[in-house]
Amino acid sequence: MTGQDLVGQRIKTxxxxxxxxQAQLAHPELSDSYVSLIESGKRTPTPAVLELLAQKLDCSLTYLINGVTTEQMREIELGLGYAKIAMENGEVVEARTRYAELLADEGLAGLPQLRQEAEYGLALASRACGDLDAAIALLIGLREREASEISPDRHIDIVTQLSICYREQGRLAQAVQVxxxxxxxxxxxxWTDxxxxxxxxxxxxYIERGDLLRARxxxxxxxxAAERLDTPLARTLTHWQAAILASEIGSEDxxxxxxEKAVAIQxxxxxxRRYARLRGDYAVIMSKLRPQEAESWRDLLVKVAKELEESSASSMDKMRCAMGLARAELLLGSPQKAELHIRSVLSxxxxxPExxxxxxxxxxxxxxxxxxxxxxxxxELAAAAGLLEPLPVTRYTSHSWLTAARILExxxxxxRSVDAYQRALACAGL
Known part of the structure; x- marks a missing residue:
């Protein structure tokens, strides 16, 4: 049923x-035949006519257009605001619950834009909670809507998130294809941001599936493109990912x-929050390229951890930082301190994500x-193996099996070490 049909049905009800x-409602400004056409969905009333009918029916214009009262609309908008704040504060379970509750409310049925916002928010929250299947289903549903229902910018956001979900599931071909x-x-x-x-x-x-020439x-x-566009977001993101690529091919300088460019811009x-995450990535990656400077990278991660706490970052951001600290303490020969960080991670x-x-x-x-x-x-290695076995073959799984093999050795x-080495080779296609 179209929005026009729904408006007509609400007027009729x-x-x-x-x-x-119909004649009584129409008199004296309208004809009863015109009201009949509106109620049957064969005519679209002008805003002025809708306002007139709302006055005659003693109901709100919001109800005729959207099927909700002004009070209900206020509650829905307030609920969306609370869900968004929860998401921004890293309270992803709370955000997911709030978005799901909103979508269960029949009031959103006549509010396509707000329903779209709630579905998109639920997809982001589901992904943050590790439920990638649910996030992908929601994003695919949004992507397949009529072009008139989805703005070009929102369509790009949806496909971006869909690619992230596919990549986090190890479905790299789909991540690239979309x-x-x-x-x-x-x-x-x-090009835009x-x-x-x-x-x-x-x-x-491209990097994760080992297609490094295409990635370069x-x-x-x-x-x-980002330099020509000359926006902070575009320049930060491209230099950030270019740094990750350079680290993968061993180009330290x-x-x-x-x-350094990305950090300066950001x-x-x-x-x-993005500034803290960027510097956390910087410290983690550079500690691998320059392990002799582990103390400097550890000190930077300590600062980042504090900033993440102050910015209400997600648990995933905090967890990645804590793992970086654990690795840095290992490089510094302090496994006891590393244990404190990894205990936090395990909790x-x-x-x-698996x-x-x-x-x-x-x-x-x-x-x-x-x-x-x-x-x-x-x-711990048995737990890691149980998680790695069902994962798709990627550079990540190859490296992980190699790490497990060395620890077992x-x-x-x-x-068991030999078996892990064989799995690493198989993941690398050898």
Missing amino acids: MRRQRGLS VEEILGGAVRPV GLIRLGVQALAA HFSAELVA EATAHF SEYGDP MLDGM DLQADAHLVAGQIFAELGRTEETTR RIDETD
């Missing part, structure tokens, strides 16, 4: 509730240069191996 005939449906033509669309964000997700998927070419294109223009695993959970168990295994606690090491679990 209110007229009958008031005990009026982006290339928009950006893969012979002629690129005019939204399209740059979309392109960055394709670049991340596309990264150069994105950085050049290039990674440093891109990170420090001046960005929001505190936050519920609802996190690859992130596996990574946490591997770091825990490394720490317990350093501490000579073989039983705990074995337990260290604790003299020779047979």
